[in-house]
Structure formats: C-alpha cells, structure tokens
Amino acid sequence: xxxxxTLSVIVVNEPGVLGRVAGxxxxxxxxxxxxxxxxxxxxxxxxxxxxxxxxxxTIEQLTKQLNKMVDVIKVVDLTEEPIVAxxxxxxxxxxxxxxRAEIEALIAPFRADVVDVGRNALIIQTVGREEKVxxxxxxxxxxxxxxxxxxxxxxxxxxxxxxxxxxxxxxxHG
Amino acid sequence: xxxxxxxxxxxxxxxxxxxxxxxxxxxxxxxxxLFRYNVRHVxxxxxxxxxxxxxxxxxxxxxxxVCIATSGPGATNLVTGIADAFxxxxxxxxxxxxxxxxxxxxxxxxxxxxxxxxxxxTKHNFLxxxxxxxxxxxxxxxxxxxxxxxxxxxxxxxKDVQNSVDDFTYPDSVHLEGYNPNLxxxxxxxxxxxxxxxxxxxxxxxxxxGAIRAQTSEAVRTLAEKLHAxxxxxxxxxxxxxxxxxxxxxMLGMHGSYAANHAVLECDLxxxxxxxxxxxxxxxxxxxxxxxxxxQIDVDxxxxxxxxxxxxxIVADLKRAIEALLPLVEEGNLLPQRQAWVDxxxxxxxxxxxxxxxxxxxxxxxxVIETLHRLTHGNAFVVTDVGQHQMWAAQFYxxxxxxxxxxxxxxxxxxxxxxxxxxxxxxxxxxxVILITGDAxxxxxxxxxxxxxxxxxxxxxxxxxxxxLGMVRQWQELFYxxxxxxxxxxxxxxxxxxxxAFRIHGARVDSMDGLDASIEHALAIPGPAxxxxxxxxxxxxxxxxxxxxxxxxxxxxxxKEEEEQEQQREAALYGGRLT
Numbered sequence: 001x002x003x004x005x006t007l008s009v010i011v012v013n014e015p016g017v018l019g020r021v022a023g024x025x026x027x028x029x030x031x032x033x034x035x036x037x038x039x040x041x042x043x044x045x046x047x048x049x050x051x052x053x054x055x056x057x058t059i060e061q062l063t064k065q066l067n068k069m070v071d072v073i074k075v076v077d078l079t080e081e082p083i084v085a086x087x088x089x090x091x092x093x094x095x096x097x098x099x100r101a102e103i104e105a106l107i108a109p110f111r112a113d114v115v116d117v118g119r120n121a122l123i124i125q126t127v128g129r130e131e132k133v134x135x136x137x138x139x140x141x142x143x144x145x146x147x148x149x150x151x152x153x154x155x156x157x158x159x160x161x162x163x164x165x166x167x168x169x170x171x172x173h174g
Numbered sequence: 175x176x177x178x179x180x181x182x183x184x185x186x187x188x189x190x191x192x193x194x195x196x197x198x199x200x201x202x203x204x205x206x207x208l209f210r211y212n213v214r215h216v217x218x219x220x221x222x223x224x225x226x227x228x229x230x231x232x233x234x235x236x237x238x239x240v241c242i243a244t245s246g247p248g249a250t251n252l253v254t255g256i257a258d259a260f261x262x263x264x265x266x267x268x269x270x271x272x273x274x275x276x277x278x279x280x281x282x283x284x285x286x287x288x289x290x291x292x293x294x295x296t297k298h299n300f301l302x303x304x305x306x307x308x309x310x311x312x313x314x315x316x317x318x319x320x321x322x323x324x325x326x327x328x329x330x331x332x333k334d335v336q337n338s339v340d341d342f343t344y345p346d347s348v349h350l351e352g353y354n355p356n357l358x359x360x361x362x363x364x365x366x367x368x369x370x371x372x373x374x375x376x377x378x379x380x381x382x383x384g385a386i387r388a389q390t391s392e393a394v395r396t397l398a399e400k401l402h403a404x405x406x407x408x409x410x411x412x413x414x415x416x417x418x419x420x421x422x423x424x425m426l427g428m429h430g431s432y433a434a435n436h437a438v439l440e441c442d443l444x445x446x447x448x449x450x451x452x453x454x455x456x457x458x459x460x461x462x463x464x465x466x467x468x469x470q471i472d473v474d475x476x477x478x479x480x481x482x483x484x485x486x487x488i489v490a491d492l493k494r495a496i497e498a499l500l501p502l503v504e505e506g507n508l509l510p511q512r513q514a515w516v517d518x519x520x521x522x523x524x525x526x527x528x529x530x531x532x533x534x535x536x537x538x539x540x541x542v543i544e545t546l547h548r549l550t551h552g553n554a555f556v557v558t559d560v561g562q563h564q565m566w567a568a569q570f571y572x573x574x575x576x577x578x579x580x581x582x583x584x585x586x587x588x589x590x591x592x593x594x595x596x597x598x599x600x601x602x603x604x605x606x607v608i609l610i611t612g613d614a615x616x617x618x619x620x621x622x623x624x625x626x627x628x629x630x631x632x633x634x635x636x637x638x639x640x641x642x643l644g645m646v647r648q649w650q651e652l653f654y655x656x657x658x659x660x661x662x663x664x665x666x667x668x669x670x671x672x673x674x675a676f677r678i679h680g681a682r683v684d685s686m687d688g689l690d691a692s693i694e695h696a697l698a699i700p701g702p703a704x705x706x707x708x709x710x711x712x713x714x715x716x717x718x719x720x721x722x723x724x725x726x727x728x729x730x731x732x733x734k735e736e737e738e739q740e741q742q743r744e745a746a747l748y749g750g751r752l753t
Contacts, residue, residue: 012352012526016301020293057479063474070298070318073352 004033005059006085007157009048009066010074013039017071021048024069030054030062034087034152045073049085049155078155085155089133090115091124094144103143111138121146175342175403177305177335178203181269182211184312187344190240192216192231192600194224198244199284200271203336205242216600216629219621221248223593225255226619229264230597234555234577236389238265238319239597245272249330250291254587256326257295261584262410263387265324267315268292274334275303289330297325298353305338313348322355323474326385355473359490359498367469367486368502370443374467375511377403379440380426383410383583384448384472390493391576394447397496402506403445404519408436408455409568410583411448417572418552421516423523424572427455428719429565432526432732435717435725437519438463447493448469451481452584453721461724471495481620518744525740529731530571530713537685538640539563539709543570546608546636549693554606555580555598559591561616562644565715569611589618592635596622599631606697607632613639613666623676626702634696635704637669640711648714673704685706 011017018037025032033051033124040047054062065077078085095103100122104114107124110132116123126136130153137148175183181204185193192214197205208215218224221243227330228239239259243252249270259266273282289301298312298318308331314328379401385394391414398421400403405415406426415422426434438444444466449455456462459482469486470478478487488495506512530540543566544553556571556578558564564581573579580598582590595609614639626633638644646661672679679699683692683706696703717730730737 015303019290023293057483061476061480064478068474068476070350070353115431 002053002055002084003051003112004051004079006078006083006153007050007052007063007066008076008078008131008155009050009072010040011040011046011048012071012073013044013046017046018048020069020071020101021066022098024065025052028065034150036087036152036154038154044092049153051153076157078157082158083155084158085129086127087130087133087153088125088127088151089137090149091126091137091140091145092118092127092147093124093140094146095122099143103140106134106139176203176205176207177302177308177331177338177340179211179743180305180308181312181331181336182207182213182340183342184309184344185213185240188238188316190238193240193242193300194218194227194231194597195242195560196221196224196244196248198248198271200273200333201242201244201248201269201336203333204269204271204331216596217591217625218596219624221251221620222254222589223622223625225252225266225268226258226587226590227600228266228268228592229255229259229262229590230557230580230594231601232259232264232597233262233580233594233599235601236387236577238267238316240269240420241265242269244284245270245273245288246286248284249288253291253295254589256292256328258524258582258585258587258590259326260297262582263324263383265319266326267319268326268328270328271329271336272301272330272332275332276334278332288328289578292328295326296328297323297529299328300330302329302331302698305335305340308335308340309342309344310348313345314350317348318350318353322353322357323384323477327747334662350679354735356475356489357473357491357494357505359471359488359495361498363486363488364495364499364502366710367499368372368487370467370469370486371445371503374443376441376515377401377443377445377506377512378437378466379403379405379415380408380438380444380446380449381411381414382408382447382449384416384450384492385411385414386448386494388448388473389576389720390496393493393500395419397502399505399507400500400503400505402509402512402515402516406430406435406437408449408452408583409581410747411506412568412579413573413576416574420520423519425526425568426725427452428457428721429569429715429717430719431523431528432717432728432730433519433523433607435719435728435745436522439465439726441466444468446472447496448472450477453481454742455711456482456725457719457727458722458724461726513521516601517555521744522740526730526732526737527531534710535685536710537683537689537708539640539707539713540687541568541686542569542636542638542707542709543567543610545689545693546610547571549690549697550606550608554578554608555602557581557591557595557598557607557609559609559611560586560588561612562640562648562713562715563610563612563615563638565645566638569715571610587617591615592619592622595633595635596625596631599633600629607634609633609635611635611637612644613637613641613669614643616669617663617667620672623673623678623704627676627678632700633702635673635702636693637704639666639669639706639708640713641666642711645715651714652718652720669704669706679703680706682708
C-alpha cells in the first residue's frame, strides 16, 4: 500500500551531493514529492528533508540505497514520529485596491503576511503544515493566482520524544 | 610534492603492481610522475581496454585494479568498463585527468563532466578541487573500492591540481562518516539459520559472485560438505565451489543445468550466499524456489530482498558469516533424507547433463571448448566475451578454483574478453590464460591484439566463429519467427591474417580433424596465439529458460516425455515426498 513518507537525510555538506541524491531517485524509479536542503548546525553536514510516496518494500529499498551512498551519514524515516513539519509558500495574487482589506481579513486566521504590495497584486507569505498552505491557496484562487512558490517540507522531530532509530547500516538485519 | 607525484606515491603505498592506461593532455603530469617513480604501466590501445584489463587483473587476483585516462574522450571511453565493474562488484580505481579548474564548466577542449557521468555507475567518485585533499581522497578511493561490496571508484584530478604542490603524508587509514560496511554477522540471525538448516530435508546452497569477492570458497566447501547440501552457482559464482565436486550441480538460471534448476524448484531451504537473484538466474521471480524458505547472506543490505522477499536476512561479510555458522550446524550426511535429496539431484545431473551432438561431422562449438578443457587439464584461467560462446564456456569448461573463470556477467559487455585476458595474464605471467570469444565480440576490442603483441602476453585466443551475433540469432530464431535482423556478421575479417598482421600466431580449424593438433600447437608455443574455429552457425545454447518464464519451463535437448518419465521414476524412488 502506497503512503507518504518524510525522510530526514543527513549528508556530507559538499558540492554535488544534492545531485547524487536526486539522481538516485530518478534512476531507480523512486519519486520525490518535495526535497529541501540546508546546512545543519554543523557546517560539515547538510540535512535534506525528502517527502516521497511508496509501499513498504519500496521505502525500505530506498532507505537502503540512500544509506549505501558514501555521502549519506544517516537516514531517519520520520513518518511514524511526532514531528514539526513546515513549508513556506509565496503566493502572488491579483488584488485591486478595493479587495485589499478583504484579502487581508481572509489571510489573518492563517497568520500569513503580506510581504509586498503592488498596484494590482499582493505577495502573501505563509508558513505552516502542508494542509494549511494548501487551504490558503484554495481560498485565494478565486482572486487569481499569478505565481506560486513552495519550498517543500522541512521536518524536525519534537523534543521529548524517545527519538527514532536511524534506518542505519548497523540496524539493517531485518 | 606535486599532486601528480602524490598519485604515483600513493600507488606505491597501496602496493599497486601495475596500472593500465593511455596518456593524453590532462594526465601528462601524472604520466611524468609514473615514469619517474617507476610505476609499471601497460599501454592499451583504447581506454575501454584499460578499464577491462584492470578488471581482469582485479578479478583474477582479488586486488584493486587501476586504470588511467585523460580528460574528455579518454574518460568517457572508460565508462563501459566502469559500468561493467559496478555491476560485477569489481574493485577498481579509475584515475582521470581533467582540464584546469579555471576552465572547468566552459566546454574547454577535451572537457567532460566525468564525475557527473559516472555517478550512477561508480560506488563513489571524487573531483579533487584542492591538492591538499588528494592524499586523503586517494586513500579513501582504495578503501571504498576494496571493502564491503567492492566496486569502482573514480578520481578526477584537474591538471592544475596535478601541478600544485603541498606536503604529502599518505594516511594509514581513513574515516568516512557515511561509509561503514557491516561485516560482523548478527549471532541471533545465525542461530535462526542453523535452526532452519536443522529442520531442512532438502537444503540448497545458491552461490554467487559475492563468494568469490569475499574469498570464501574454502568455507563454502566446508559448509556444503558438513550440511551434505548440493550447490548451484551463478555465472559469476563459478569456481566458488569446485564443479568436479559430487555436490556441485553446476550453473543455474537461463542456461543452467537441469539438475541445478530443478534443485531450485524442489529445495525446501535455499541459502543464498553472495548472490542477488538476478533475472538471468531467477526467470520469473515469483516462482523461483517456490517450495523453499529463503535465507540470504550478503554484505550489501540493499541486496537483501531487492528482487525476491527473503525469510531470513543476514548482512555480513560472507566469510565471517559462514565461519560463524559452521559450529552451529550438525553433520548432514548422517541424515537419510539429505542423502536421498543429494542422490536425486545427482541422478538428474547424470541423466540430463549439458550435451550436444557428438556424432556431428560439422565442428560443434561445444567440442572446441571441451577440447580446450581436456588439453589444459581444466587448469587454465578462462576469460570469455559475451554471447553464446560465453554460455558454452560456462557449460563445457567446468572450473574448480575461484578467480579462474572471468566473465562479464551483470553488464554483459561484448568486447570485455580480450582486454580482460590481458589483465589476467599480466597478473599471472606464468599461468595459462585462454580467451574464449566470438567473431563479433572480438571485433569490438580487437585492437588490443597490439597490446598482446607489445607485451608478448602468451594468451591463447580461441574464436568460436559462427558468422553470427549468435545469441541474437538464437533469440530471433526462437522469439522473432526466424527474422534474422542484422545478426549475420557479413564481412568477417580473416582472423588468421589479422593475427599475423599483429605478429601473432594464427591458425584456422573447421573440423574435428585437426582440432586437437591446432590447440595443442597453440598451447605449446611460448607466445600468444589466435585460433579461428569455424563452427556450426545454427547451434543453439541449451538448455534455455525463456526470458521471464519460470525455471520449470526450461527447454532442453530432451523431450518432455523423457523428462516426465524421469520425474515419475525419481518420485517413486524418492517416496513422493517432494511438495
């Protein structure tokens, strides 16, 4: 049964690593819904948050293939874990001066911000879970969305949880 | 010390005896350093040959093979050999030059993004951006290539990095945070495996190339004998267990033996040792080993359950795992059910061996290979190319020693044979090295005959010349209603004259008369020889499991009636306890 998985992949922070990881997905036929990358507190390492879909054997094979890469230090499947997962979206929406107050009222419950105002458009920034971002986008759609950019998910395990076991090379006995 | 000198010094520190390569603009500093450091170098005639020669060297010794090429076309010519090494888990270090850092990304002369190109076909690769990193990268490359599941590693060194100067200390070891192969077997899993073995009446060892890479033939043999279990081998596993041993059923899979494939169908416990359930082995994977509990030992966790779900996985170095397993299992030859199982397998091996028409007047390809086996006492290194002759070599030149049978299994690279044979002969100067090739395969890399001549390598090249891309022709006959689209090799060179053009002894044989004499003469002369054996163009490789079909669908030289009669007779003997 296919389901969505959120993987946190700690990699060596070197040029070309993103390309290697992305290439693995395409050549072995795994799909990527989103990928976001950034340096961690240790500048030698980056963290990739990858959202992917697959059945259990596919995700198992994917994590094994990721672990095989020399540049990959750790893979954690956060799917079953208590996590904070957020993405950021920038939405440029049509907005005549007459509609500005209406739209500002509309986005207020989402705690979204207007970050740019033009004569006939606004740029709205929102940060949150994917469902929240999607709901806001749907509400704004009737006004006419000119551009939409989403960063992909960044996910972090909540403090206080026991902590997930890395899908580690040493734990791969099945 | 310059970066180029660091390369030469690192090769010496790693104990590299020989490198295979071809110079060019961006590796001139490295070539100059190799020259000054007296690193032995074999000049091939095409970079693909350098990669395959390094593979032949590595596969026949268990050591890391090294090849060198210049940037651009030199590097891209290595690609087929690197991919071949990747699929057959061959420890290989490929060193390429690249244009100077300032020119990279500008489409400079002879520039190619070789790390980008080889990322999918290397275990790992490096682009050296700073000469300061070079000692560590060289150490890491050899470490990664040789440990865990071996494989090719490429190091791309821009020319200005080769000329840069820095202090050189070659590290004794290297720590890679993301690379730490698990070698130690999990004891609980081994105890579970021992229990499965104890409960099994019909165990079968399915041995792959991993057993040869792990240098564990001795332990495999001890295990087979202790369990009293028959052994089947993949193409790449041939030699991991002696084929002359009574427990050997030979090769399994698409062109495997009846006994081997039926043992897979009938076993109740399949123990996969360094084998990866490749499609050429399993046929229809769902019906592979249908009655068996499957246990798999492999050093690569990603191979566990990749193609076929397994009941008991063990991630470990194969040698360590088997050695740890041995004290946990009991002697199986005392068990009557094991003896009955072995007897049944042996009976099938004797009743349905690899066979061909020995009464034919036309020269049969199998006869050439059997004759080679007889006249070399089964002791030669056998290197093959890819196609029908490769399968006949696997069937009719049984080998008893690991590293003895060298072939391109995973990638199936026509043109692999001649350069690989060069690597084998360089590694083993006094050994008898036979290349069994085809008229089409040889034409893919035949320029390496010049390398054979230059270094006076006493390789005996035997061309199974049927005037066709034989395996393609066979598939067209069987699956494309005999429409032989472009499989006939219309203009074949005169291989005898070709050999002579390279100042190599050449001879032609086209009948059983003279076959022995021709081969005996070639074996007796001190230098290289080419024998052009003109064989039956219509001969097919049998048995054959059609692609994607279950192993039970294998087509043989026997009739279905004969097979059924034999199965019934055996079932009666066996007491009908099979399923």
